[in-house]
Amino acid sequence: MQDRRQIILEAALATLREEGYSGFTQPRVAARAGVRQSHLTYYFPTRLALIEAVARAAIDGQLAAVDSFAGETSLKITAASIANVAIRHENTRVLMALAQAADEEPTIRSLFRELAEGVAVRITSMLEAMGLAVTKEHVSMVHALVVGLAVIDLAVGRADGKRRATTAIENLFSLLPPGESKAS
Numbered sequence: 001m002q003d004r005r006q007i008i009l010e011a012a013l014a015t016l017r018e019e020g021y022s023g024f025t026q027p028r029v030a031a032r033a034g035v036r037q038s039h040l041t042y043y044f045p046t047r048l049a050l051i052e053a054v055a056r057a058a059i060d061g062q063l064a065a066v067d068s069f070a071g072e073t074s075l076k077i078t079a080a081s082i083a084n085v086a087i088r089h090e091n092t093r094v095l096m097a098l099a100q101a102a103d104e105e106p107t108i109r110s111l112f113r114e115l116a117e118g119v120a121v122r123i124t125s126m127l128e129a130m131g132l133a134v135t136k137e138h139v140s141m142v143h144a145l146v147v148g149l150a151v152i153d154l155a156v157g158r159a160d161g162k163r164r165a166t167t168a169i170e171n172l173f174s175l176l177p178p179g180e181s182k183a184s
Contacts, residue, residue, distance in 0.1 A: 005043045008033045012044075012054045017090050021097040026050065051101050055111045058094045062115060065091075066122045073129050075173045083165035086150040093154065119143055132176045145172055 011033035016024050026047055030040040044050035062085070069081035085091070095115075102109040123142050127134045149168060153161040 004033075004035065004039065008035065008040055008043055008050075009053055009057055012050055013057060013094060016051075016054055016097045017093045020093070021051075021100040024051065024097065048105060048107070051098075051105070052107055052111065054094070055098050055101070055108055058091070058098060059111055059115045059118070062091065062095070063118045063122070066119065070122055070125055071129060072126070073131070075130055075170060078126055078130060079169035079173060080162075080166045082146055082169050083149070083162050086146050086165050087153045087161045089154050089157075092150045096151070096154075116143070127176070128179060130173070131179050132173065133179045138176055142169075142172060145169065 008029065012024070012029045015029050015032055019028060024047070026040055026044075027037055029050065030037040033040065040050075044053060065085045066082075069078065072078045072081060098108060098112060102112040120139050120143060123139045124134050127138060127142070132138070145168060149165045153165060158164065
């Protein structure tokens with residue numbers, strides 16, 4: 001059986017996905033979790049504590065999704081794998097809500113920074129594994145493209161979003177120069 005804290009956390013993620021940051025309230029989360037608000041506040045005494053826990057879960061989930069294909073050396077497979085993560089609308093909704101929360105709450109901003117830095121480290125490793133040159137600018141371009149693709153795909157909801165995202169990422173990879181050989 002799932003513990004109550006996990007049930008509340010999952011309800012909080014679902015509430016954030018559907019209601020956004022402005023609709024993210026403890027009473028809504030408690031109702032969705034099927035618990036009294038006093039039970040929710042036992043585990044998460046404040047709205048900030050609850051949003052911090054949601055942010056932690058979302059960040060860990062995003063980084064784990066990227067880790068699942070981080071060692072891939074094929075540009076095509078890597079582009080498709082990144083596109084799969086980028087077009088998951090439920091994650092994009094949560095990250096956009098967390099971006100709004102980060103604007104108001106320094107602790108959320110710190111967690112968001114942790115996500116950005118974690119993604120940058122993983123992009124660096126991916127580019128190196130694919131034999132591409134790695135500079136801060138290259139990493140920033142890949143990151144910005146993926147975030148942009150995620151937001152645009154959420155907003156326009158085209159049926160071919162995955163294909164379009166994969167093609168855009170492949171095209172960016174093709175523009176990056178090869179990395180230096182690491183032969184000994």
